[in-house]
Structure formats: structure tokens, C-alpha cells
Amino acid sequence: xxxxxxxxxxxxxxxxxxxxxxxxxxxxxxxxxxxxxxxxxxxxxxxxxxxxxxxxxxxxxxxxxxxxxxxxxxxxxxxxxxxxxxxxxxxxxxxxxxxxxxxxxxxxxxxxxxxxxxxxxxxxxxxxxxxxxxxxxxxxxxxxxxxxxxxxxxxxxxxxxxxxxxxxxxxxxxxxxxxxxxxxxxxxxxxxxxxxxxxxxxxxxxxxxxxxxxxxxxxxxxxx
Amino acid sequence: xxxxxxxxxxxxxxxxxxxxxxxxxxxxxxxxxxxxxxxxxxxxxxxxxxxxxxxxxxxxxxxxxxxxxxxxxxxxxxxxxxxxxxxxxxxxxxxxxxxxxxxxxxxxxxxxxxxxxxxxxxxxxxxxxxxxxxxxxxxxxxxxxxxxxxxxxxxxxxxxxxxxxxxxxxxxxxxxxxxxxxxxxxxxxxxxxxxxxxxxxxxxxxxxxxxxxxxxxxxxxxxx
Numbered sequence: 001x002x003x004x005x006x007x008x009x010x011x012x013x014x015x016x017x018x019x020x021x022x023x024x025x026x027x028x029x030x031x032x033x034x035x036x037x038x039x040x041x042x043x044x045x046x047x048x049x050x051x052x053x054x055x056x057x058x059x060x061x062x063x064x065x066x067x068x069x070x071x072x073x074x075x076x077x078x079x080x081x082x083x084x085x086x087x088x089x090x091x092x093x094x095x096x097x098x099x100x101x102x103x104x105x106x107x108x109x110x111x112x113x114x115x116x117x118x119x120x121x122x123x124x125x126x127x128x129x130x131x132x133x134x135x136x137x138x139x140x141x142x143x144x145x146x147x148x149x150x151x152x153x154x155x156x157x158x159x160x161x162x163x164x165x166x167x168x169x170x171x172x173x174x175x176x177x178x179x180x181x182x183x184x185x186x187x188x189x190x191x192x193x194x195x196x197x198x199x200x201x202x203x204x205x206x207x208x209x210x211x212x213x214x215x216x217x218x219x220x221x222x223x224x
Numbered sequence: 225x226x227x228x229x230x231x232x233x234x235x236x237x238x239x240x241x242x243x244x245x246x247x248x249x250x251x252x253x254x255x256x257x258x259x260x261x262x263x264x265x266x267x268x269x270x271x272x273x274x275x276x277x278x279x280x281x282x283x284x285x286x287x288x289x290x291x292x293x294x295x296x297x298x299x300x301x302x303x304x305x306x307x308x309x310x311x312x313x314x315x316x317x318x319x320x321x322x323x324x325x326x327x328x329x330x331x332x333x334x335x336x337x338x339x340x341x342x343x344x345x346x347x348x349x350x351x352x353x354x355x356x357x358x359x360x361x362x363x364x365x366x367x368x369x370x371x372x373x374x375x376x377x378x379x380x381x382x383x384x385x386x387x388x389x390x391x392x393x394x395x396x397x398x399x400x401x402x403x404x405x406x407x408x409x410x411x412x413x414x415x416x417x418x419x420x421x422x423x424x425x426x427x428x429x430x431x432x433x434x435x436x437x438x439x440x441x442x443x444x445x446x447x448x
Contacts, residue, residue, distance in 0.1 A: 034354070038262060126413050127351035130258070133416045140414035171432050178406025183372075183398040185410070189350050190364035192357045208395050216439035
């Protein structure tokens with residue numbers, strides 16, 4: 001074979017291996033989310049993914065490593081959301097523009113967190129927090145805390161541009177997050193398989209959260 | 225034996241049986257909270273409680289019924305807290321009095337929810353929410369939702385006395401609850417065995433939550 005053919009073969013093999021890895025991860029996620037860590041075996045993951053058990057072990061080592069990879073998949077979701085936060089607020093320069101941008105951001109944030117797959121992953125991590133405390137802490141850091149940090153950066157920028165008040169700004173990110181998510185997320189942990197919010201409920205909750213947030217965090221009008 | 229002696233014997237037997245029941249519940253709670261539902265056996269509960277396995281079965285039927293009784297123990301905690309909410313606000317009739325009463329209530333609410341035993345029970349219920357969805361929903365109704373309902377009653381009373389604004393009052397209870405609890409409770413689900421808040425952190429969080437709550441929900445001053 002020519003070098004070019006060798007390269008092409010290597011690329012195809014790499015592509016197949018990546019494809020298998022992806023299929024195994026998807027199967028493992030589905031099984032872990034529905035059956036938990038103890039209720040899932042490497043054998044079942046292999047059967048569900050349509051690969052040999054040896055392939056699963058070759059790719060992931062053991063069940064705990066496979067589980068960690070699934071749980072830390074939250075990193076990609078949180079990073080993508082955090083990038084979107086910065087993007088959504090670029091060029092916001094008036095109170096009216098800020099108001100509209102916050103309402104759009106709130107809708108997206110609430111819908112993302114209340115996604116059934118996201119809720120199921122949270123339940124799974126909480127279920128295994130006693131067995132894997134470091135993994136649960138890592139999930140928190142890379143998921144919820146990562147998003148709160150992105151919001152804190154965003155709000156600090158808005159304070160610097162006099163679009164939010166400086167007083168109390170250190171807590172603006174958790175105020176926004178939990179006015180918005182608090183009740184639905186809490187209820188969502190305990191109601192399995194029932195949607196907690198309708199699309200209209202998402203809109204109402206988002207608008208009310210922004211109203212309360214701005215009542216506390218908008219700059220005070222200068223006294224004349 | 226005289227009738228009086230019969231009564232005394234019956235009372236002593238009843239007292240012993242109640243005492244055993246209490247000891248079994250305490251042992252079962254400790255085991256379920258540290259080892260989960262699957263990791264706990266009726267044998268272990270009996271050994272831990274120092275009673276026979278037969279006594280455990282006679283009192284509770286089977287492991288699932290024992291588990292349900294532990295989980296629904298939240299009812300007593302929530303009822304006691306809800307009674308305290310009404311009590312704490314009795315006679316509040318000025319904005320300054322309301323401010324102080326809300327700060328005291330917020331400290332107690334946050335400290336109650338962040339109690340390690342309460343957090344562990346929440347984690348346990350979430351862990352078993354897929355297996356026992358009706359039990360998880362009942363826990364939510366009798367615990368968190370019960371407290372939110374007591375707060376909603378409280379705030380409706382304050383609106384009627386013009387101490388809170390009517391606009392947005394329907395969401396005053398979850399606003400108060402999640403401004404206060406949201407971040408700590410979220411983090412507390414993922415950090416096992418590490419206290420999330422110091423006593424000073426509880427005070428700061430409570431004061432900030434009340435500041436934001438009143439910025440949004442205090443009546444607007446009449447324009448002069």
C-alpha cells in the first residue's frame with residue numbers, strides 16, 4: 001500500500017473506534033440512568049451497544065471508569081451553556097436591551113436544566129454521592145458551579161457598565177439562578193417521569209425571576 | 225390480678241413495644257442513610273436495634289414498609305417547622321418588625337434544611353425515586369411542598385395587612401425559599417460529609433435573601 005492508502009486505512013480504523021466508543025457511551029448512559037450504577041453490568045452495556053465485552057473493557061477499563069466518563073459528560077453541556085451566556089449578552093448596552101436579553105437567557109437556562117436527561121443525570125450522581133464523593137464534587141464543580149461562574153462574570157461586566165448595581169452583586173449569579181431554577185429543580189428531583197413545567201410555565205417562571213432579580217439588582221435611579 | 229394491675233401491665237407492655245418500635249426506626253434510619261435501600265437488610269436492622277428479626281417483621285411487615293415509614297418521617301419535621309412559621313409571625317405589624325421576623329425565620333429555615341441528617345434523607349429519597357416514584361412524590365408533598373404552603377399562607381396574610389405587595393405575591397413563597405436555600409441545597413446534594421455553610425455563612429445568606437425578597441415584595445411607597 002502507498003503511504004496515502006496507509007493513512008486512509010488508519011483514519012478509517014480511528015473513525016470506527018471513535019464510533020464504537022460513542023455507541024458504548026450512549027448505551028452505558030441509557031443503562032446507568034434507568035438502572036443505576038449497581039443495576040448495570042459491563043455485559044449489558046456490551047449487548048446494548050452491539051459490541052464485544054472485550055471492546056468495552058479495552059475502551060474504558062472497568063465499570064467505574066465508564067461511569068465517571070458518563071457523569072463528567074456534564075462538562076461539555078456546561079461549557080456550551082457558559083459560552084452561550086457570554087454570547088447572549090454581547091453588545092447589551094441599555095436597560096431595555098438588558099431586560100430582553102435576561103428574559104431570553106432565563107428561558108434557555110431553565111429549559112436546559114429541566115431537560116429530563118439532565119434531571120436523570122443529577123439524580124444518578126446524587127444517588128452515588130456517598131459511594132463516589134469525589135466524583136459528585138467534580139460533577140458539581142464542572143456543571144452547576146461552572147455555569148454560576150459564567151453568570152458571575154457576566155454580571156460583573158454589567159456592573160462595570162452601570163447596567164447592574166454594585167451593591168449585592170457578589171450574589172447576583174446565585175440569585176438569578178435559584179429564583180429561576182430553585183422550585184422546579186427541587187420538585188423535579190422528586191417527580192420522576194412527570195414534567196414539572198409546561199412551556200408556558202417556563203415563560204412565566206423566567207419572567208417572574210427576571211422581575212425579582214431586577215427589582216433587587218438594577219441600579220437605583222439617581223435622585224434628582 | 226386486679227383490674228388495676230392488668231391495666232398497669234398492659235401499659236408497660238405497650239410502652240415496651242413503643243420503645244422497641246422507636247429503637248428499630250432509629251437503627252433503620254441510620255442504616256438506610258449510610259447504606260441505601262439495597263445495602264440494608266432486615267437482619268442488620270434487627271442486630272443494630274438489638275431485637276429479634278421476628279420483632280422487626282412483626283412491627284413493620286417488610287423492608288419496603290420500614291423504608292416508607294423512615295422517608296415519611298419528613299412529615300413530622302415539616303409540620304413542626306410549618307407551625308413555627310405561623311408562630312414566628314404572630315403579631316408582626318410594622319415593616320421594621322417584619323424585617324426582623326423574616327431574618328430570624330430565614331436563619332432557622334436555612335439551618336433546618338442544611339442539617340446533615342435532612343440532606344442525607346433527601347439524597348436517599350432521590351436515590352430511590354425511580355424505584356419508588358409514589359414515595360418520592362409523597363416525600364415532596366409532605367416535606368418541601370408543605371413548608372412552601374405554610375410560607376404562602378403567611379405571605380398572603382402579610383399582603384392582606386399591607387406589609388407585602390399584592391403584585392407577584394403568588395410567587396413570594398418560592399422566591400423566599402430559593403433565594404435562601406437554592407445554592408446551599410444544590411451544593412449540599414453533591415458534597416457529602418462537608419458542611420457547605422458555616423454559621424456566619426448562614427447569617428449572610430439569610431440577610432441577603434431577605435434584602436432581595438423585600439426589594440421585590442415590599443409594598444411600593446405611596447408617591448407623594
